[in-house]
Amino acid sequence: MIYWSPRLQMQNTKPIQKGRFPEVNIMLKFRWETEFKETEIGEIPKDWDVRQVKELVDKRKKFPIVDGPFGTQLHMNEYVSKGIPVIRVINLTYEGKFSKENLVFITEEKFEQLKRSEVNPYDLIIAKTGATIGKLALLPPEIPKGLISSSCLKVSFDKKLANPKYYLKFFMHFIGQENIKIRAEGGSTRDTINLTPFSEIPVPYPSPEEQSRIAAVLSWFDDLIENKKRQNEILEKVAMAIFKSWFVDFEPFKDEEFVYNEELGKEIPKKWEVKKLGRFAEIIMGQSPSSKYYNKKGKGLPFIQGKGQYGRYIPETTVYCSKLLKVAKLNDVLVTVRAPVGELNLADREYVIGRGVASLRSKYWTFLFLYLLTYNERLKSYERGTTYDAITREELDTFPLLLPPQPILQRFHSLVEPLFQKIILNQKQIMVLRKIRDTLLPKLVFGKLRVVKI
Incomplete structure (x- = not known):
């Protein structure tokens, strides 16, 4: 049995010591699988199955696997400032992260006209066309509903059978990506994967309970990475705010004498x-x-x-x-x-x-x-x-x-250097966490390493 903490690097040769996640109180137990069977997607544990995507969808929905509306059904001039979001390829990434930047919106009335292409929280959205084919993400829970664009397809999984986060990780892996791309057909200008070929993609099928354990482990890494990214964004904003206050707006120096500088075209403190x-x-x-x-x-x-x-x-x-x-x-x-x-x-x-x-x-x-x-x-x-x-x-x-005069530079540097040292430390930890997660992903998704207990 293997106990594991993300502070330690995975090794095949000797047991990993007991440990906990550094920022959350979690104990994990793993074991290396020894009995496999050969399948069309490679080796998987003997007690796993292979299913097609269409076998795992929510059949209560009229369109559990669906693509976006034809381009002629939705035009750019129909976008509004707020309303129902339209999920486009620009909102997807190969890393499986959903980006809220550049979201566009349509009215409720237009959404009802195109409701066939509705997407809901934890639906898997995949870019289906051209050079961006295979970009993907889950719709986040804070978006109650949306509409996918013509360049995307979506899958609504039956949550009793399939954990969306597990299958997101499968399709992020190169085997999942290759299964999408080899089924793409050349159209008049670019390759596209249609709904039927996509629905027939074979996927590994561990028990729903094991899917959830695998997804939880990988999601914890994602959460730790995102937490450190948010920390860095805040730290950078604080450092930049101090810089602009001092050296752009001159707020701490308003009481000093100012002189006009021709090179900069503005007034600056006299001793600067x-x-x-x-x-x-x-x-x-x-x-x-x-x-x-x-x-x-x-x-x-x-x-x-x-x-x-x-x-x-x-x-x-x-x-x-x-x-x-x-x-x-x-x-x-x-x-x-x-x-x-x-x-x-x-x-x-x-x-x-x-x-x-x-x-x-x-x-x-x-x-x-x-x-x-x-x-x-x-x-x-x-x-x-x-x-x-x-x-x-x-x-x-x-x-x-x-x-400014050197004493001001020194005061500023002393103030913001600790912020940058924390940013650099966080970034190093992000790189380590990402490396460990990417090492774990294929081992977990294909059952080489089994999550026994969380």
């Missing part, structure tokens, strides 16, 4: 001055070593070539480089200097930086990061090039900064 970035921070332009020095074995330092290796706040790269030509240090501000120009990250350790990145080194790195974030459009306006957008060292060097 505009300086070039190069006088405030050391600028290290990246240099890409030969690819023969790249590896995924951990030799050297992690390597960043451009935005492709950027994470939310800190880099996420699996490539290392043993040739240390240009190195970013801890707390350097990382800025992309080739298209797209001006994307920002913070160095949470040393990195080798390639030609697409510059490292900006300053004692007051929190101020510099927030300044460049606030005036990011101005930074992006420096990009130029005949074949690709880029920014040169000289252009970075002359980028103007409005700087």
